[in-house]
Amino acid sequence: MSTSERKFATRCIHAGYRASPASPAVVAPLVTSTTFLLDDASYAHMLAGRADEALIYTRLGNPTLDVVQERLASLEGTEHALVFASGMAAIHAALLACLPRGGGIVAHRELYGSTWDLMVNVLAPYGIRTTLVDLDDPKARKEALAQHKPQVVYCESVSNPTLHVADLPAIASDAHAVGARMLVDATFASPALQRPAEFGVDLVIHSATKYLGGHSDLTAGVVAGREEDLRGVYRWLQLAGGCLDPHSAALLERGLKTLPLRMRAHCANASALARHLAAHPKVAQVLHPSLAAHRSHATAKRVLPDFGGMLSFVVKGGDEAALRCVRALELALEASSLGGVETLVSLPFNTSHARFTPAQRAEAGMPPGFVRVSVGVEDLADLVADFDQALAR
Numbered sequence: 001m002s003t004s005e006r007k008f009a010t011r012c013i014h015a016g017y018r019a020s021p022a023s024p025a026v027v028a029p030l031v032t033s034t035t036f037l038l039d040d041a042s043y044a045h046m047l048a049g050r051a052d053e054a055l056i057y058t059r060l061g062n063p064t065l066d067v068v069q070e071r072l073a074s075l076e077g078t079e080h081a082l083v084f085a086s087g088m089a090a091i092h093a094a095l096l097a098c099l100p101r102g103g104g105i106v107a108h109r110e111l112y113g114s115t116w117d118l119m120v121n122v123l124a125p126y127g128i129r130t131t132l133v134d135l136d137d138p139k140a141r142k143e144a145l146a147q148h149k150p151q152v153v154y155c156e157s158v159s160n161p162t163l164h165v166a167d168l169p170a171i172a173s174d175a176h177a178v179g180a181r182m183l184v185d186a187t188f189a190s191p192a193l194q195r196p197a198e199f200g201v202d203l204v205i206h207s208a209t210k211y212l213g214g215h216s217d218l219t220a221g222v223v224a225g226r227e228e229d230l231r232g233v234y235r236w237l238q239l240a241g242g243c244l245d246p247h248s249a250a251l252l253e254r255g256l257k258t259l260p261l262r263m264r265a266h267c268a269n270a271s272a273l274a275r276h277l278a279a280h281p282k283v284a285q286v287l288h289p290s291l292a293a294h295r296s297h298a299t300a301k302r303v304l305p306d307f308g309g310m311l312s313f314v315v316k317g318g319d320e321a322a323l324r325c326v327r328a329l330e331l332a333l334e335a336s337s338l339g340g341v342e343t344l345v346s347l348p349f350n351t352s353h354a355r356f357t358p359a360q361r362a363e364a365g366m367p368p369g370f371v372r373v374s375v376g377v378e379d380l381a382d383l384v385a386d387f388d389q390a391l392a393r
């Protein structure tokens with residue numbers, strides 16, 4: 001049986017590399033060389049514009065990167081995957097590869113702050129128009145697509161930090177009906193919970209800094225999709241130069257091996273902590289797709305096998321009360337980022353969405369007192385006790 005026919009957890013460990021007499025190391029070798037011996041075949045590949053298919057120079061391709069790219073493609077169920085120096089480098093390359101001069105994006109209105117900033121403030125001067133809508137409202141979606149005729153429809157499979165779960169099959173189908181490419185940032189779900197290409201998504205993007213790496217010790221990004229669609233993305237990777245360092249690629253390759261184990265633990269802890277916080281008298285609201293009151297609960301049950309490791313909650317008393325609670329935590333750490341084994345908490349008002357006005361934050365579903373939690377894999381009883389003592393202060 002070939003590796004590609006095996007189950008997900010097996011592919012997390014074995015896809016992309018297998019020890020053999022020619023390469024007897026059980027763990028995929030880390031190749032740090034920036035450059036490689038040239039031969040006639042390398043020159044021919046360069047001339048044909050297919051430098052990625054030969055071993056020439058690490059910005060164009062590297063054996064350690066090849067292993068992790070093949071594994072990621074296998075996990076996403078796509079023909080190919082490319083790794084980048086960060087999630088933002090991946091998002092930037094994927095967008096620019098799909099947008100002509102003066103092109104248009106229709107994006108879901110709830111986005112990671114830097115993605116919003118890139119689209120609305122950085123790409124706009126280059127003539128790229130971004131229209132933000134509620135992509136899960138079928139009427140608003142169809143109207144925006146008909147009116148703006150975008151080349152790209154973009155959303156996060158689970159949004160940061162409101163944990164809105166996108167109805168990907170419906171959105172991808174409407175995007176294709178107007179000839180647009182569907183791009184999804186699937187960072188929060190990870191391929192352990194969802195493989196957006198199965199729903200017709202063209203390019204699947206990750207900040208691999210999060211769950212894929214899993215240990216808060218590397219920065220990386222991924223774009224996965226069809227070979228043909230990735231050719232343009234590779235041009236941006238190669239020429240804008242956002243390539244992943246092989247050391248980080250090796251860490252990412254190791255992290256992927258435990259992805260299913262970690263995601264199971266993240267999801268179980270997050271669902272239990274969400275239930276606990278929802279009953280707490282100092283908490284006004286908890287957002288986690290496992291809760292029946294969450295607006296995406298029904299969609300989540302349809303498109304995800306579990307509800308994810310991120311939750312958000314609103315502390316009664318506004319941002320000051322929330323900050324007091326976060327600063328009183330003794331186990332969970334006040335830090336941005338997410339998806340590592342340790343529990344991290346952050347407040348969008350002074351981190352990811354600091355560039356939003358209070359009104360824009362409220363409009364995007366983050367009222368005062370909003371706290372985002374990346375629930376780690378610590379013992380649940382310790383986590384519950386930590387949030388209880390912090391809320392009691």
Ligand SMILES: Cc1ncc(COP(=O)(O)O)c(C=O)c1O
Pocket residue numbers: 086087088089112114156160185187188206207208209219220221337
């Ligand atoms: C959903 C999402 N997408 C993309 C990014 C950007 O990733 P990176 O920090 O690896 O560039 C982040 C970072 O927090 C994120 O949360």
